[in-house]
Amino acid sequence: MTVRVVGKVVTPTGIIRQGCVELDGERISAVAEYPSIRDGHWIVPGFVDMHTHGGGGHTFTTGDADAARGAAAFHLAHGTTSLLASLVSSPYELIRDATQAYAPLVKEGVLAGVHYEGPYLSAARCGAQNPEFLRDPSLDELSELLALGGGTVRMVTLAPELPGALAAIELLVSRRVVAALGHTDATYEETTAGVLAGATVATHLFNGMRGPHHREPGPVFALLGSPNVVCELIADGVHLHQGSLAFAAGVTGADRAALITDAMAAAGMPDGEYELGGQPVVVTDGTVRLATSDSSPGAIAGSTLTMDAALRQAVAAGISMVDACRMAATTPARTIGLGDRVGALMPGWRADLVELDDDLNVTRVMRAGEWVE
Structure with a gap:
């Protein structure tokens, strides 16, 4: 099952303001625009x-x-x-x-x-x-x-x-x-x-x-x-x-x-x-x-x-x-x-990411495709 994490996605080359990180198990399958998202949290690499x-x-x-x-x-x-x-x-x-x-x-x-x-x-x-x-x-x-x-x-x-x-x-x-x-x-x-x-x-x-x-x-x-x-x-x-x-x-x-x-x-x-x-x-x-x-x-x-x-x-x-x-x-x-x-949100890499609020405080952490308790 494909899982999507949406928000302001930070990649090594720039920010996708309306972005989405798609996951397939413990790997990232895609990083792309997601036009329906508005004012999401920051999504940064672990x-x-x-x-x-x-x-x-x-x-x-x-x-x-x-x-x-x-x-x-x-x-x-x-x-x-x-x-x-x-x-x-x-x-x-x-x-x-x-x-x-x-x-x-x-x-x-x-x-x-x-x-x-x-x-x-x-x-x-x-x-x-x-x-x-x-x-x-x-x-x-x-x-x-x-x-x-x-x-x-x-x-x-x-x-x-x-x-x-x-x-x-x-x-x-x-x-x-x-x-x-x-x-x-x-x-x-x-x-x-x-x-x-x-x-x-x-x-x-x-x-x-x-x-x-x-x-x-x-x-x-x-x-x-x-x-x-x-x-x-x-x-x-x-x-x-x-x-x-x-x-x-x-x-x-x-x-x-x-x-x-x-x-x-x-x-x-x-x-x-x-x-x-x-x-x-x-x-x-x-x-x-x-x-x-x-x-x-x-x-x-x-x-x-x-x-x-x-x-x-x-x-x-x-x-x-x-x-x-x-x-x-x-x-x-x-x-x-x-x-x-x-170290980066890129297709094929392990799905390690951090969700941050607008003050850059951690709201959620994912490691290898699973949210950390």
Whole structure:
């Protein structure tokens, strides 16, 4: 039986104001005009979050499969129909166990894969990453983890200036794993070397990296200027000023910008005390920071963002609805190797979509042709 979802349909190339998405089972069969519709809701592709540590009181960082299901369900309710479970810098044993625990969830489709944010990061730019677990890249360790995952690992963030980093990037690319540059104190030249070695993602651009200077441009300019690099942007109004968000998206274009949440367990939860990667964090007015022994503010430690809120921030920053949806779905899906299946409302692709009201709040979410309870 053909099912139709009608409204203002956002495609990668434009908006069909009187539109219809036709479904055949879990696939989209057609996207077309539907002249009888008037003033319908927005129909946008299901969001793809390539960088999130948890949400709804649940975390991905401990390797607990039940917690991972809970976090994925929380973000699904906010329109994220595909996501990577992001780990943080941890002992080898935890990363190994989490990878093995999440492999069945990837096969089941609960997760789109696993992202290692660390442990091969700069101590000078570790932010909320636990410095106790930082180390130089190890080809043996990486090879063992990738083999254990059997395709579970989709992306690894590392600092290109570390000893062995370029060889690690080449190994990742040879195994069809996305290499991302982040938490780095690299120079412009060191960053460019990482890109030439095969890195294709900038992990939360501006955050966790040396700041730009006109005589010492550092990683930000190198990543913005690299035509093969997709720049992650945390559009929560905390990590990035709206002007910085608009500037970065204007430089890269929607095909090289990916909205992410970088969310942790406190997303959707009350302010209070939480944990991230073995370190205590405090959420105040929705902003997450490392706990400190005095009244000084600690480093920003992830976010409480959801992808629907990120979309609203992007549109409020002056980014068009079409481009914001590409940044929230199409570009991240392509970046992590899902671009032939999800991330856009196109015939033959999985029927993942989000219905939004005129204020861009979620009213309904569909995944694989079924409305989410």
